Amino acid sequence: MSQFKSEFLNTLATRGFVHQISDAEGLDAAAVAGPITGYIGFDATASSLHAGSLVQIMMLRWMQKTGHRPIALMGGGTTKIGDPSGKDEARKLLTVAQINANLDGISRVFGRFLRFGQGPTDALMINNADWLDRLNYIDFLRDYGTHFTINRMLSFDSVKLRLDREQPLTLLEFNYMILQAYDFLELSRRQACVLQMGGSDQWGNIVNGIELGRRVDGRQLHGLTTPLLTTASGAKMGKTAAGAVWLSADLLSPYDYWQYWRNAEDADVGRFLKLYTELPLAEIARLAALGGSEINEAKKLLANEATALLHGHAAAVAAAETARQTFEEGASAAGLPTISLDLKAGVGLLQACVTAGFASSNGEARRHVQGGAIRVNDLAVSDEKMTLGLGHLNADGAIKLSMGKKKHVLIKPL
RNA sequence: GGGGGAGUGUCCCGAGCGGCAAAGGGGGCGGACUGUAAAUCCGCUGGCUUCGCCUUCGUAGGUUCGAGUCCUACCUCCCCCA
Numbered sequence: 211m212s213q214f215k216s217e218f219l220n221t222l223a224t225r226g227f228v229h230q231i232s233d234a235e236g237l238d239a240a241a242v243a244g245p246i247t248g249y250i251g252f253d254a255t256a257s258s259l260h261a262g263s264l265v266q267i268m269m270l271r272w273m274q275k276t277g278h279r280p281i282a283l284m285g286g287g288t289t290k291i292g293d294p295s296g297k298d299e300a301r302k303l304l305t306v307a308q309i310n311a312n313l314d315g316i317s318r319v320f321g322r323f324l325r326f327g328q329g330p331t332d333a334l335m336i337n338n339a340d341w342l343d344r345l346n347y348i349d350f351l352r353d354y355g356t357h358f359t360i361n362r363m364l365s366f367d368s369v370k371l372r373l374d375r376e377q378p379l380t381l382l383e384f385n386y387m388i389l390q391a392y393d394f395l396e397l398s399r400r401q402a403c404v405l406q407m408g409g410s411d412q413w414g415n416i417v418n419g420i421e422l423g424r425r426v427d428g429r430q431l432h433g434l435t436t437p438l439l440t441t442a443s444g445a446k447m448g449k450t451a452a453g454a455v456w457l458s459a460d461l462l463s464p465y466d467y468w469q470y471w472r473n474a475e476d477a478d479v480g481r482f483l484k485l486y487t488e489l490p491l492a493e494i495a496r497l498a499a500l501g502g503s504e505i506n507e508a509k510k511l512l513a514n515e516a517t518a519l520l521h522g523h524a525a526a527v528a529a530a531e532t533a534r535q536t537f538e539e540g541a542s543a544a545g546l547p548t549i550s551l552d553l554k555a556g557v558g559l560l561q562a563c564v565t566a567g568f569a570s571s572n573g574e575a576r577r578h579v580q581g582g583a584i585r586v587n588d589l590a591v592s593d594e595k596m597t598l599g600l601g602h603l604n605a606d607g608a609i610k611l612s613m614g615k616k617k618h619v620l621i622k623p624l
Numbered sequence: 625g626g627g628g629g630a631g632u633g634u635c636c637c638g639a640g641c642g643g644c645a646a647a648g649g650g651g652g653c654g655g656a657c658u659g660u661a662a663a664u665c666c667g668c669u670g671g672c673u674u675c676g677c678c679u680u681c682g683u684a685g686g687u688u689c690g691a692g693u694c695c696u697a698c699c700u701c702c703c704c705c706a
Contacts, residue, residue, distance in 0.1 A: 573671060574653090583653085583654045584654095
């Protein structure tokens with residue numbers, strides 16, 4: 211397993227981060243010789259990253275922890291194009307204002323995982339708009355266009371997939387991989403960056419960058435990808451019915467984030483502990499081997515550790531305590547997500563369910579009530595026309611509204 | 625340039641004699657069973673002021689009492705010929 215000499219690659223490999231490496235021995239040797247600089251690009255397609263990006267963020271963190279310098283590259287420029295990798299259709303073009311707003315939200319999360327600064331292994335955050343926005347079309351084509359053949363570009367999965375599925379691929383998107391390759395070249399020149407990492411769907415883009423660096427500057431660059439991560443039952447990481455598992459507390463409360471990990475499938479526990487926590491491998495092996503209901507202890511630890519990394523130790527403890535009260539005592543825990551409604555005037559049950567995020571329309575809420583999923587203060591309700599008012603407040607001055615076993619919200623008067 | 629085929633419920637795949645809010649899967653959600661797991665079984669899966677009304681089948685028109693279904697034009701994609 212641990213055929214690597216460098217702590218960096220050794221750690222990534224044993225914890226399950228590695229799918230492909232362009233030149234494993236070369237990269238290993240470079241990492242042994244001294245601190246190297248590596249980067250991962252993040253496009254600003256939403257106002258927050260979600261759990262699907264967490265693997266990449268953890269890699270940057272491990273990179274720093276093992277004595278190297280990570281760069282978080284913000285795709286302020288590439289987002290204007292849109293990456294076609296792994297997608298059936300072009301996503302809607304975002305306005306520059308949207309992109310900038312998204313970058314704001316995204317960049318915030320890195321401070322929790324990386325130490326930034328000016329030191330040799332301090333992380334950097336760079337925006338590729340710094341160079342991409344200034345490119346001159348003709349000059350760019352003449353300088354770099356000769357290094358890419360259409361023949362080769364057509365052979366990459368990101369392109370082939372779209373073509374095979376008979377979906378249109380526009381010239382705009384077709385250019386994405388070239389710009390990403392150029393990013394790598396720029397970073398190698400500006401920051402002596404020799405490594406690009408990313409998800410397995412980025413392999414083609416990364417290889418293009420390596421090629422470009424070799425042809426233009428004669429540099430030896432490296433690429434490393436992570437496996438496509440799914441849950442044991444095949445679902446994409448970071449997606450739930452309620453939507454993505456956002457890393458921003460504004461979009462997903464620390465409590466719900468904790469719950470996401472707590473609800474991991476048994477078969478995923480070991481793998482997730484290795485990827486999303488920093489517990490020692492021996493400890494993880496012990497936890498993953500727990501049988502039956504005992505594995506719930508491992509899941510709690512997973513939730514605690516993962517939440518602490520993102521939202522801090524205090525938030526993790528609070529989430530764990532809220533969960534304990536809610537699930538193990540069946541109590542109305544004060545730490546549950548809370549919404550405020552005008553209870554004095556009275557609020558319809560269906561409307562309350564929509565506001566609580568249980569349903570996206572009154573009709574859907576109605577079906578949930580008819581299906582017996584909705585409870586008020588832990589009592590099932592069947593009357594969809596019920597009105598919630600001040601009279602429903604419990605001893606703690608709130609109404610506990612629940613859907614199913616896992617979704618709970620506290621309603622407080624305005 | 626010529627000929628043929630395709631685009632369906634804004635999660636996906638996919639049926640659809642002119643009466644259709646539109647078969648069936650998958651996914652998702654809820655219920656039962658459990659361990660806040662998986663598997664299994666059951667229910668739900670367009671919106672609303674719900675005995676009814678409104679909006680959906682690539683886009684825009686047309687025929688018809690009535691169109692996803694027929695006609696015309698346009699858009700996109702695929703295949704064959706040149």
